[in-house]
Amino acid sequence: MHSLRRFFASDLWWSFRRSPLAIAAALVAVACICCALFAERIAPHNPFDLASLELLDSRLPPSWIEGGSPKYLLGTDDQGRDILSALMFGARISLLVGLASVLLSLLMGVSLGLLAGFVGGRVDGFIMRLCDVMLSFPAILVALLIDGVAKARFPHAPESLSFGVLVLAIAMTGWMQYARTVRGSTLVERNKEYVQAARVIGVRPLRIMIRHVLPNVLGPVLVLATIHVAGAISIEATLSFLGVGMPPTTPSLGTLIRVGNDFLFSGEWWIAVWPGCLLVLITLSVNLLGDWLRDALNPRLR
Numbered sequence: 001m002h003s004l005r006r007f008f009a010s011d012l013w014w015s016f017r018r019s020p021l022a023i024a025a026a027l028v029a030v031a032c033i034c035c036a037l038f039a040e041r042i043a044p045h046n047p048f049d050l051a052s053l054e055l056l057d058s059r060l061p062p063s064w065i066e067g068g069s070p071k072y073l074l075g076t077d078d079q080g081r082d083i084l085s086a087l088m089f090g091a092r093i094s095l096l097v098g099l100a101s102v103l104l105s106l107l108m109g110v111s112l113g114l115l116a117g118f119v120g121g122r123v124d125g126f127i128m129r130l131c132d133v134m135l136s137f138p139a140i141l142v143a144l145l146i147d148g149v150a151k152a153r154f155p156h157a158p159e160s161l162s163f164g165v166l167v168l169a170i171a172m173t174g175w176m177q178y179a180r181t182v183r184g185s186t187l188v189e190r191n192k193e194y195v196q197a198a199r200v201i202g203v204r205p206l207r208i209m210i211r212h213v214l215p216n217v218l219g220p221v222l223v224l225a226t227i228h229v230a231g232a233i234s235i236e237a238t239l240s241f242l243g244v245g246m247p248p249t250t251p252s253l254g255t256l257i258r259v260g261n262d263f264l265f266s267g268e269w270w271i272a273v274w275p276g277c278l279l280v281l282i283t284l285s286v287n288l289l290g291d292w293l294r295d296a297l298n299p300r301l302r
Contacts, residue, residue, distance in 0.1 A: 015296040025288035032282050036092035043085035044073075048250075054080045059268050075270040077259060083270060086256055087278050093252035094282070097163070098233035101170035106225050108171065109178025114217070116179065117186025118209050128183070131176040139173035143235055146172055147244045166245055170232050177228070178221055185217035219297050227290035230283040237279055253279045 016022055035042055046052060058080040061068045068075060074083040116127040134142070146169040154161060189195060190213065198208045233253075239245035240254025241261075251259070253275045260272025 012296055016292070019292055021288055022292035025285040025292070028281060028285040029289060032091060032278070032285070033095065035088045036095050039085070039088035039092055043082075043088045044071075045082040045085040047081035047086040047089060056080070059263070059271075061268075062270055074274050075268075077256075077271045078263060078268075083274050086251070087253070087274060090251055090253045090256050090275065091278060091282065093246055093250060094233050094236055094254070094279070097166055097170065097236045097246075097252065098229050100167045101232045101236075102174070102225055102229050104167060104171035105174040105228070106178055106221065109175035110182050110214070110218075110221060112175070113179035113182030114186055114209050114214060117183040118190050118205065118213060120187075124183070127179065131179055134172075134176050139235060140238060142173045143169040143239055144242070144244060147239060151244070162247055166236065166239065169239070170235050173235065174228055174232065177224060181220050181224060182217050185220065186213055189213045189216050223290060223294045223297060226293055227287060230286040230290070233279070233286075234283055 016026075040046070057069070057072070057076050058078050060072055060076045062075045063070050063073050065075075072082050072084070074087070076082060077086065112127050116124040147165055150165040150169075151162075186209075195208060195212060198212055199205075203212075236245060236252060237254030237257065240252050241258045243258065245254055246252045256275035257272050257279070260268075260270075260275060263269075264272045
């Protein structure tokens, strides 16, 4: 309770209340997350229950268009699955992949950046050159390479392994920004008086990095992570659209868009348009929240 009172009395909460755009983005993001988390209870149908699918109801338009059914508000796809329900379940996969990959890249990047900035020397040079090499390749190309090699090595892998490979592929394309950001902040912090005092009294370097330096370099990293969630979701959608993401049995938003793309020019536009709109809505709301957080944590940008 005390921490909540401190938060509501902080400048961050004041800045949030003064920004209608941030409030709207937060409401949209929370609504999307809640629909994804509680899809089993909120969704009108279970799109992955094969026993409940009606092939005769396939390619039905939205309910307000002639030929639509009130049973399916946003229409159905080529297998008779309810689009609205599929969006809720698909958004869950996209959000899980995006959040998990950002957490993994955050862990990798912060650890390596902290080590490079605090130790310096050859360790710093090696890690930064590794970042330069990774940044020279397009993110999608790296993700495609990792995902393709893993699927070629384990062709009959279970869905859980496919999820892990996809998270690893996306994480390997984003840790460099965290490493560079943390390394730059650590170079500044390691020469300050509190770090020198900790060294004088015999505190171990690892303890200094974790207990003293790390909390003071996390501000820019949190802003970067918020923005990168939207990028990770977009990369996952791109990989799934190309057919190397999640398997068709557990489709994400990218898989739904890929399926709908086959029917886009035959008149069944809703199969691809609704997943695309939801993807844009999620990424836009997360990006707007990231922009607000960047301005709120930097007094010079207010």
